[in-house]
Every structure is written in C-alpha cells, then in structure tokens.
Amino acid sequence: MKVLRVRRGGATFYGQLLLEEAAVRCLDRSLGLPDPIPLAELQVLPPVSPSKVVCAAGNFRSRLRELGRDPSDAPMLFLKPPSAVIGSGQGIVLPRAAGRVEAFAELAIVIGRTCRNVAPENVLRCLFGYSCANDVTAGDLRGLDEPLGRAKGFDTFAPIGPWIETTVADPSDLGLRLRINDRLVQEEGTGDMVVGPLALVSFVSSIMTLLPGDVVLSGSPAGGGALSPGDEVRVEIDEVGVLINAVLAEAEAAPLQ
Numbered sequence: 008m009k010v011l012r013v014r015r016g017g018a019t020f021y022g023q024l025l026l027e028e029a030a031v032r033c034l035d036r037s038l039g040l041p042d043p044i045p046l047a048e049l050q051v052l053p054p055v056s057p058s059k060v061v062c063a064a065g066n067f068r069s070r071l072r073e074l075g076r077d078p079s080d081a082p083m084l085f086l087k088p089p090s091a092v093i094g095s096g097q098g099i100v101l102p103r104a105a106g107r108v109e110a111f112a113e114l115a116i117v118i119g120r121t122c123r124n125v126a127p128e129n130v131l132r133c134l135f136g137y138s139c140a141n142d143v144t145a146g147d148l149r150g151l152d153e154p155l156g157r158a159k160g161f162d163t164f165a166p167i168g169p170w171i172e173t174t175v176a177d178p179s180d181l182g183l184r185l186r187i188n189d190r191l192v193q194e195e196g197t198g199d200m201v202v203g204p205l206a207l208v209s210f211v212s213s214i215m216t217l218l219p220g221d222v223v224l225s226g227s228p229a230g231g232g233a234l235s236p237g238d239e240v241r242v243e244i245d246e247v248g249v250l251i252n253a254v255l256a257e258a259e260a261a262p263l264q
Contacts, residue, residue: 066226095168
C-alpha cells in the first residue's frame with residue numbers, strides 16, 4: 008500500500024493513495040472521511056514529519072571500498088534535523104555557503120511505533136514502511152566539520168518520498184539507483200549493505216528511542232553526483248518508488264512554508 012501524508016483544510020492525515028482514481032482514502036477514521044478524496048482537493052506533504060532522521064554512513068561495501076575503509080567500521084551514525092526534510096517535487100536549495108553539493112541515493116526506513124532495544128527479528132512489527140531518500144551533502148564542508156552537522160543539515164538536504172510503501176517483500180534485496188538529468192550516477196542493491204535494513208533499525212534502537220514517524224536512512228553505495236541549479240535528481244528504488252527533486256540556487260528559491 009502506498010501512503011501519502013496530506014492536508015485538507017485544517018486536518019493533516021495519512022491516506023492510502025488510489026492511483027487509478029487519482030484520490031486518497033483517509034486512514035484516520037476519527038476524521039469521518041469514508042469516501043475517497045480527489046488529490047486535487049488535497050495538499051500533498053512530505054510523507055514523514057520525524058523527530059529525527061538517523062543516517063548510517065559507510066554502510067555499503069562499495070562505498071567503503073571507494074573510501075578505503077574496512078567494513079568493520081560500519082555503521083557510523085549521524086543525524087539530520089527535521090527541518091531538512093522535503094517531499095518529492097520540492098526543490099533542493101544549494102546554499103551560498105557551499106561550493107559543492109552532492110546527492111546520494113538511500114533507502115528510508117519509516118518507524119511506525121515507539122521502539123527501544125528491539126531485536127532484529129522483531130523490527131518488522133515496529134515499521135510503518137519504506138521510502139526513497141536523498142542524502143544531500145555539502146561535499147566541500149564535509150571535511151571541515153565533525154560530526155557533519157553543517158555539511159548534512161542544511162534546509163532541503165533530506166528529500167524523502169514520494170510516499171511510504173508499506174508492502175515490500177524483502178528490504179535487503181532492492182535495486183537502488185540515482186539519476187541526475189537521466190544520467191545514471193549510482194546503481195547498487197541493498198544486499199550490498201554491511202548491516203541490513205532490519206538489523207540497522209535494531210542497532211539504532213539500542214542507542215536511542217525511535218518514535219513513530221522517525222526515519223532511519225540506510226547509507227549509500229559508491230558514487231554520488233554533484234548538483235547544479237536546474238538539475239533534476241531522481242532516486243529510484245525497486246518496489247518502493249521514485250523520488251524526484253529539482254535543484255535550485257538559493258537566490259531562486261522561495262521561502263519554505
């Protein structure tokens with residue numbers, strides 16, 4: 008099931024996307040909206056509103072080889088602020104403070120219920136579903152700051168979308184691709200992860216409490232690509248969806264609402 012987060016009037020809710028009808032069925036029964044609502048009557052929001060986005064660095068073997076690091080180093084964790092989250096169709100803004108901004112495709116794992124110290128075999132019952140994510144990074148600032156707060160934390164640096172997919176047969180066996188202007192920049196499978204998706208959530212939950220709506224990002228394979236104003240970036244994950252974002256210079260971007 009594909010789930011969108013939408014706003015209608017003063018109500019924000021999750022709804023099942025009905026693709027053929029171009030409509031959404033509200034999943035919150037308390038709102039008293041039993042009939043499908045046309046997408047034209049809704050504002051589609053980023054699919055998540057997390058308290059935190061937890062990211063795994065160097066969690067793909069191909070990326071570790073690229074960096075000259077040993078798999079025993081993985082995973083290293085860092086956080087992106089909730090203010091970095093945007094949805095599919097929104098613009099990635101290149102900040103004036105950064106000279107080189109790069110895109111990296113990642114699997115987003117969305118938490119559905121509060122969990123702490125959850126065993127890998129019990130992670131599935133704690134999940135809402137999966138989405139596509141782009142770990143946008145100010146590459147020229149990455150080596151200047153630890154622990155990556157500035158390089159990874161600018162507004163718009165965590166695109167996630169286009170929806171939450173609740174039905175994925177095996178998250179450890181998904182094809183993942185990054186395209187910039189139809190040029191293939193990354194291509195790998197989640198089977199290349201050092202710590203798989205469910206084990207990664209378990210590991211993160213051993214450190215911090217994960218709340219409903221929180222997001223764990225899987226890490227990214229080798230590659231990645233530099234962004235310029237006017238580019239279109241696509242993160243494609245089999246069985247999950249396609250996240251599409253345009254790239255804007257800071258002077259061209261409208262203020263975020």
